[in-house]
Amino acid sequence: MRVAIAGAGAVGRSIAAELLESEHQVMLIERELSHIEPEAVEAAEWVHADACELASLEEAGLEDCDVVIAATGDDKVNLVVSLLAKTEFAVRRVVARVNDPRNEWLFDDSWGVDVAVSTPRLLAALVEEAVAVGDLVRLMTLRQGQANLVEVTLPSHTPLAGAPVRALKLPHDSALVTILRGGRVIIPQADDSLEAGDELLFVATAAVEDEIRAALGH
Numbered sequence: 001m002r003v004a005i006a007g008a009g010a011v012g013r014s015i016a017a018e019l020l021e022s023e024h025q026v027m028l029i030e031r032e033l034s035h036i037e038p039e040a041v042e043a044a045e046w047v048h049a050d051a052c053e054l055a056s057l058e059e060a061g062l063e064d065c066d067v068v069i070a071a072t073g074d075d076k077v078n079l080v081v082s083l084l085a086k087t088e089f090a091v092r093r094v095v096a097r098v099n100d101p102r103n104e105w106l107f108d109d110s111w112g113v114d115v116a117v118s119t120p121r122l123l124a125a126l127v128e129e130a131v132a133v134g135d136l137v138r139l140m141t142l143r144q145g146q147a148n149l150v151e152v153t154l155p156s157h158t159p160l161a162g163a164p165v166r167a168l169k170l171p172h173d174s175a176l177v178t179i180l181r182g183g184r185v186i187i188p189q190a191d192d193s194l195e196a197g198d199e200l201l202f203v204a205t206a207a208v209e210d211e212i213r214a215a216l217g218h
Contacts (some may be wrong), residue, residue, distance in 0.1 A: 001024045001025070001066045001067065002024070002025040002026075002027070002064055002065045002066050002067075003019055003024050003025065003026050003027070003065060003066065003067045003068070003069065004026075004027045004029060004060070004062055004065040004067070004068045004069070004085075005026060005027070005028050005029065005068075005069045005071055006029045006051035006068070006069070006070045006071060006072055006077070006078070006081045007029075007030065007051075007070070007071040007072035007073070007077075007078075007097075008028040008029070008030035008035050008036065008037075008040075008046070009035065009071075009072070009073060011071050011073075011097065012028060012030075012069075012071040012072075013028070013040055013041050015069060015071060016028055016041045016044045017041055020041070020043045020044060025045075026041075026043070026044040026045065027044065027045040027046075027047060027060065027061075027065070028041065028044050028045070028046050028047065029047045029049055029051045029056075029057075029060060030046070030047070030048060030049075031048075031049065031050045031051065033048060036048050047060045051070075051072075051077070051080075051081045051084075052077055052080045052081060052084070054084060054088060057084060057085075057088070057089065062084075062085060062089045062091065063089045063090070063091075065085075065089075065091055066091070066092055066093065067091065067092070067093040067094070067095065068081065068082070068085040068089075068091045068093075068094050068095070069094075069095045069096075069097075070082050070085075070094070070095070070096040070097060071097045072097070073099055074099070075098065075099050075100055075103045075106075078096045078097055078098075078099075078107075079096070079106060079107070079111045079113075081096075082094045082096045082107075082111050082112040082113045083111050083112040084112075085112060086112025086113075087112060093114050093115075094112050094113055094114045094115075095113075095114065095115045095116075095117060096111075096113045096115070096116050096117070097117055098116050098117065098118035101118055104116060104118050115140075115141070115142065116141065136150050136151070136152045136209055136212060136213055136216075137150060137151050137152065138150050138209075139151055139201075142203065146205065147173075147203050147204060147205050148203070148204060148205070148206060148209070149201065149202070149203055150201070150202050150203075150204055150209060150212070151199060151200065151201050151202075152199075152200050152202075152212075152216060153197065153198070153199050153200075154194060154195070154196050154197060154198045154199075154200065154216075155196065156196045156197070157196075158194075158196050158216075158217065159217050160194045160216065160217065161194065161195060161196045162193055162194070162195075163193065163194050164190065164191050164192065164193055164194070165188045165189065165190055165191070165192045165193075165194065166190040166191065167194075168194075168215050168216075169215050170202075170211075170212060170215055171204075171208040171211035171212065171215070172208070173204060173205040173207070173208050174202055174203070174204035174205070174208050174211075174212055175202065175203050175204070176188050176200060176201070176202055177201050177202065177203055178200075178201045179192070179194075179198050179199070179200055179201075180198070180199035180201070181195060181197070181198050181199075200216075
């Protein structure tokens, strides 16, 4: 997979390094010449260009990229990069970094964003996930806000202990995608038994989250 990353700061470089380890092709686009350090991520292709300029993106070959990640420290830049990637180059997947949580509402499909990643929101979700046993925690928004990845850890007193997965009466527009149990990742089957302490991961629309809580006995 070919991935373009706009912004070669600490965040962009870290993302590039992770993707390269997974054997993807990575192009880092950076406007500030002082930030161009090919030795920092040697396997990446480095491009000195303004990712907000259409001509620069054309020259960089953005149309050949499968994914664009707008990872600069400026939300305005990330929105413009996302919009150009989606509307001018028809990039299949656009991921954008949200620096200021107050701007998060802007990062949707109207600006070409498929997935918005807000560090403050993600950290808050991870904290909630660690301490909110028994409650539903939203970890990530997927597909232009149409669905969320949500998690619940079954408490020690759960009435579902020993019950099969098929006993969960989940609403439409939701799916149990995996069960985390200790060090195991379980793809749930209808006859698999639920246990106290299981972490259940669902994909669901926001509208049915209360129904999931009810199905879990909350």
